[in-house]
Amino acid sequence: MISGEIIKGSLKTIVLKLLKEEGPMHGYAITRKVEELSGGNIKLTYGALYPVLHKLESEGVLVTTSENFNNRTRIYYxxxxxxxxxxxxxxxxxxxxxxxxxxxxxxxxxLSHA
Amino acid sequence: MISGEIIKGSLKTIVLKLLKEEGPMHGYAITRKVEELSGGNIKLTYGALYPVLHKLESEGVLVTTSENFNNRTRIYYxxxxxxxxxxxxxxxxxxxxxxxxxxxxxxxxxLSHA
DNA sequence: TTGCAATATATAAGAAGCTTATATATAAAA
DNA sequence: TTTTATATATAAGCTTCTTATATATTGCAA
Structure with missing residues (x-):
């Protein structure tokens, strides 16, 4: 598992790239996909993910659509x-x-001191 | 130039790796070497570098030795x-x-949806 | 000889990004 | 019935970095 500090700064890019490749996704699916693609190395926390998603939405980079699935609300970005x-x-x-x-x-x- | 947020978390690793490759260095030389190796893309700020060096020292990862060079103090790590x-x-x-x-x-x- | 660029280290205030803890709620499996 | 998986969300707090500031010497150019 990769320690927390090194991931700083790349979360936004990861999320945006996933949405580009996979199309609209909801938050939970994003965390699962990142875990899958990274072979379990990168585990997003919701405390980091949702604020980022909301911020990207407020910046006009994302839009949301709600959907009901098995009585659970899914918010697609x-x-x-x-x-x-x-x-x-x-x-x-x-x-x-x-x-x-x-x-x-x-x-x-x-190149330098070989 | 790389925006600030993406570099977060990798400064410590960069500094330690440089010291391993180049041997003892002083702070100013570290910033120059990083700039050189990265083709000008990564520019360390002193406000970030010195606190990191001091912290690594307090953790026992580095030791310092002072040297006088042209009446300028150089602190080698x-x-x-x-x-x-x-x-x-x-x-x-x-x-x-x-x-x-x-x-x-x-x-x-x-692999996923091609 | 004055001023600027490069050299050299350092701290303080504040912003940004993340972790941890917490809250809520449904469905399926054990 | 209790745990696991699904699903979203916020608050408090820590770490990391940026920006601003301070100090001081050397060398070069004007």
Missing amino acids: TLTPKGDKVVIEKIREMTEFIESLQSIINPKPG | TLTPKGDKVVIEKIREMTEFIESLQSIINPKPG
Whole structure:
């Protein structure tokens, strides 16, 4: 299991990317899918997820639609056109960040002091 | 340039890994090296770096030695044996996290809904 | 010789992001 | 009947980082 501190900052990007790939999802399904895709390594907490979803909604990146399923309310989150653009930018940023991290944690031998 | 939020949680790991690769460094040199290795993408702020260095020192992960260079004090940070172990664990964790992120942001086609 | 950029360390105030604890409610399985 | 899974949500608090500020030396350019 990955310790809490390292996940900071990537939650928004993860959620947006999932909605782009999978289409509209409700909160509970998002946590399950992230757990599945990460092989159990990343476990989202609801205390982190719902505030993020509400914030993204207030920013116009997501819209919600309610649905009743087995007497349980499901709130589906769907990307807006603005959201589609935001995802692309967030993914670009994360990819760049990962590349930078890899330059540091997995430096090419022979460049600095080999 | 990478926005602030995404870097959260990885600063400690970056610093420790640098000290492992480069040997003892002072704070200013750490910021320069990170900028260089990341191609200018990651810029550490001193307000973030020094508190982290001090905390790692108080945890016994680093020790400091002062040196005078051109009438400027340089405080070199060196990994302790405990630090060597912590780096290995941190890098393992970060690698695992990056792999999980990539499963999400770069999903294999043909597995879920292709 | 004055001023600016680079070098070098450091702290305080505050914002942002997350964890933990808590609350509510239904359905299915044990 | 009690636990597990499903489903959403908020509050309190911690950690991490940003921004602003402070101090001081060296070297270069104007």
